[in-house]
Amino acid sequence: MTRLLQALLIGTLAVLFAGAGYLFYQWKWEAGARPPDPVATGQIVLAAKFMGLDDKPQALEQWRGKVLVVNFWATWCAPCREEIPTFIKFQDQYGARGVQFVGLAIDQKERVGPYARDIGINYPVLVGGLESMDFARQVGNRRGVLPFTLVIDRSGKVVTTEIGILKPEKLESLLKPLL
Amino acid sequence: MRLILALLLLLSCAARAGEPELLPPEKAFRFSARMADADRVEVRYEIAPGYYMYRDKFQFRADPASVSLDASQLPPGKIKKDEFFGEVQIYRGDMRFVLPLTMAGEPVPRFTLKAESQGCADIGVCYPPQEQKAEIKRVAFSSATPGAGLSPFLQSAPGAPASAAAPRSEPQSEDTLIAELFRGGFWALVMSFFGFGLLLALTPCVFPMIPILSGILVPHGEHLTHARGFALSLAYVLGMAITYALAGVAAGLLGTLLSSALQNPWVLSGFAAVFVLLALSMFGFYELQLPSALQSRLAVTTNKLNGGHFASVFVMGVLSALIVGPCVAAPLAGALLYIGQSGDGVLGGSALFAMALGMGVPLLAVGASAGALLPKAGPWMETVKCFFGMVLLGVAIYLVSPLLPAVVHMLAWAALLIIFAVYLHALDPLPHGAPGYRKLFKGVGVISLLAGVALLIGVLSGSRDVLQPLAGLRGAAAPAAQPALFRRVSNLPQLEEAIRAAAGKPVLLDFYADWCVTCKEMEAFTFTDGAVRKRLDEMVKLQVDVTANLDEHKALLKRFGLFGPPGIVFFDRQGNEIKGLRVIGFQLADKFAATLDLVLN
Numbered sequence: 001m002t003r004l005l006q007a008l009l010i011g012t013l014a015v016l017f018a019g020a021g022y023l024f025y026q027w028k029w030e031a032g033a034r035p036p037d038p039v040a041t042g043q044i045v046l047a048a049k050f051m052g053l054d055d056k057p058q059a060l061e062q063w064r065g066k067v068l069v070v071n072f073w074a075t076w077c078a079p080c081r082e083e084i085p086t087f088i089k090f091q092d093q094y095g096a097r098g099v100q101f102v103g104l105a106i107d108q109k110e111r112v113g114p115y116a117r118d119i120g121i122n123y124p125v126l127v128g129g130l131e132s133m134d135f136a137r138q139v140g141n142r143r144g145v146l147p148f149t150l151v152i153d154r155s156g157k158v159v160t161t162e163i164g165i166l167k168p169e170k171l172e173s174l175l176k177p178l179l
Numbered sequence: 180m181r182l183i184l185a186l187l188l189l190l191s192c193a194a195r196a197g198e199p200e201l202l203p204p205e206k207a208f209r210f211s212a213r214m215a216d217a218d219r220v221e222v223r224y225e226i227a228p229g230y231y232m233y234r235d236k237f238q239f240r241a242d243p244a245s246v247s248l249d250a251s252q253l254p255p256g257k258i259k260k261d262e263f264f265g266e267v268q269i270y271r272g273d274m275r276f277v278l279p280l281t282m283a284g285e286p287v288p289r290f291t292l293k294a295e296s297q298g299c300a301d302i303g304v305c306y307p308p309q310e311q312k313a314e315i316k317r318v319a320f321s322s323a324t325p326g327a328g329l330s331p332f333l334q335s336a337p338g339a340p341a342s343a344a345a346p347r348s349e350p351q352s353e354d355t356l357i358a359e360l361f362r363g364g365f366w367a368l369v370m371s372f373f374g375f376g377l378l379l380a381l382t383p384c385v386f387p388m389i390p391i392l393s394g395i396l397v398p399h400g401e402h403l404t405h406a407r408g409f410a411l412s413l414a415y416v417l418g419m420a421i422t423y424a425l426a427g428v429a430a431g432l433l434g435t436l437l438s439s440a441l442q443n444p445w446v447l448s449g450f451a452a453v454f455v456l457l458a459l460s461m462f463g464f465y466e467l468q469l470p471s472a473l474q475s476r477l478a479v480t481t482n483k484l485n486g487g488h489f490a491s492v493f494v495m496g497v498l499s500a501l502i503v504g505p506c507v508a509a510p511l512a513g514a515l516l517y518i519g520q521s522g523d524g525v526l527g528g529s530a531l532f533a534m535a536l537g538m539g540v541p542l543l544a545v546g547a548s549a550g551a552l553l554p555k556a557g558p559w560m561e562t563v564k565c566f567f568g569m570v571l572l573g574v575a576i577y578l579v580s581p582l583l584p585a586v587v588h589m590l591a592w593a594a595l596l597i598i599f600a601v602y603l604h605a606l607d608p609l610p611h612g613a614p615g616y617r618k619l620f621k622g623v624g625v626i627s628l629l630a631g632v633a634l635l636i637g638v639l640s641g642s643r644d645v646l647q648p649l650a651g652l653r654g655a656a657a658p659a660a661q662p663a664l665f666r667r668v669s670n671l672p673q674l675e676e677a678i679r680a681a682a683g684k685p686v687l688l689d690f691y692a693d694w695c696v697t698c699k700e701m702e703a704f705t706f707t708d709g710a711v712r713k714r715l716d717e718m719v720k721l722q723v724d725v726t727a728n729l730d731e732h733k734a735l736l737k738r739f740g741l742f743g744p745p746g747i748v749f750f751d752r753q754g755n756e757i758k759g760l761r762v763i764g765f766q767l768a769d770k771f772a773a774t775l776d777l778v779l780n
Contacts, residue, residue, distance in 0.1 A: 074307070076236075076297065076305070078261050078263055079297070079299070079305060082303075090632045130307055131706070143203055144307065145201060145304075145306055145307075148304075163201070164302055164303045
């Protein structure tokens, strides 16, 4: 019995060490993976400023108090282009009830402007260079990919972050409770 | 049971639900480059499954701008119909491009390749355009060194496109081979290190551990069950593994290894002393136990579980890891080199832990089968214990041999052999009708006695060669003293001066220290070989003696990213280091000669 106990104890110890090592690794390596604090992230987003298509700096602070949807996108990103019509439709539908979409293009202004006109984007589009990917990472997009969308409620708290295309049904179910 | 439950709970917390697992871009699109032949660069992208890259987004530039790359002939990609971009060509899987190279003006020996690319994942996200860099060295078409955060590309190319001239096969130096292993995912890496440890277990490096472990198991005699034998050896192996893991973490965090500290004369002597103490317990002078004060303290906590012995066995494992360290210097250096550079102690620690577990597998087998393998009782026992005692003493002498003058070294061996003979009853008459094993022992004893006496006579007659103790008695004139093979350099300016003075000859730089057993082995067995000598004659041979470990020595080691000797670095005829060819650890003459051939051509 005691021998069995010993063997068991040592075996457990081995697994424990291995597990602890793995967890520590995960914790360190994937630090960005832990869901960031929604309030703090909201503050970071609302404190940010980017150039508008009219070359005037725009603070996201101006949309505080609205249900804010910030979409990171680019013209070279096919999935981003795919979901933009949904956003246009939703801006029309829910704009009057306090929903505000904002596009943040990780792109060149010369490409964003014509594209936004062509497709008829009916919400503000801001332009950030490649360096604004760092900002995206800071607010929860740890792999720095596009599209990336944040939904912020009226109190300035981040409700959800989404990597990849946001389906209309999902977007609707996210927005409804916040109105 | 509760422990296991708690562990499961912990693990389940770690598994995060939710967002798709995306690879970081440098892993999704793994980039590497090197010279395919004299005027073409081979660029490789290993694209992870589920990811793709756009053909028309590639841009290749070189720094300096006098080097230009022709990327007009990229292979056709698969057609992807995109709602927005129309038909676009994309690449998936393992892609290799061969880019012709042109040089305006003076050819340069090396340049930086800057590759811009853009790709996406099938789940519907895209990565921003990224620039990746590789240092390309044209001399000897050597492998590329990585840019920041990127991996070197060392494997020769299986299934390279037909247009690519077959890259010269070059032996991978052991340290870069290990660094290569770190490219995989976490678990792939840990598993490879485990397998690597298994391989290491087949080398003589683990031999010193078997007598130690046996020394632990033998005193248990007939009480040793398989379970207990296994448990004891597991405690031992864990001690060893945790030590390696700590070394990995330390290297990761400190950026340098204390390997030279672990190999300094005092530490070596300390280990030798431990072996002697172990040996004495084998001879029955005392029972191997922890100091009573420590033991009583441990007893409170561990003896309740009947595991007081485990603590001492664990400590033994820790010490053994330090002892065997120098023997596995080559793979350790590679691993620690990487860890030191990456600054990731956790990854390195886990990898080394797995490696040590792999090394420990045969020891576990010995432990688990100990009841069957080792004699259980009778006069056998004493002889076996005595044998292990002798082996332990032999290991002790081997450890301190670099520190001892040859006379003392030989006298120690002679004494050991003769005493061993006495223990085997070589000098006692065999009783009539003695059992067979007694005769065998006597035979072995007599051989040992003769060898010991020969050594003793040899050393007293002036011979200093352990392997040919009686050579001096042949009466032949001693061979004329060899002229020194290496020119000594001791700091960076001297080294640079010597490389400049080499005037078109390749340069070999050997890091040496008196305590470095491998260095002595290289001197005795490899550098003396005729074929090696012939090739060495065509080179300038420099040596740094870092025994004193002065600041200038440390600076030299750091300059080459080495933690300590052994280490041999080569420079081509232009005085640039040939990175892929470093020799770390012992190499046999054949292999070393092949390495030298690559340096010379």
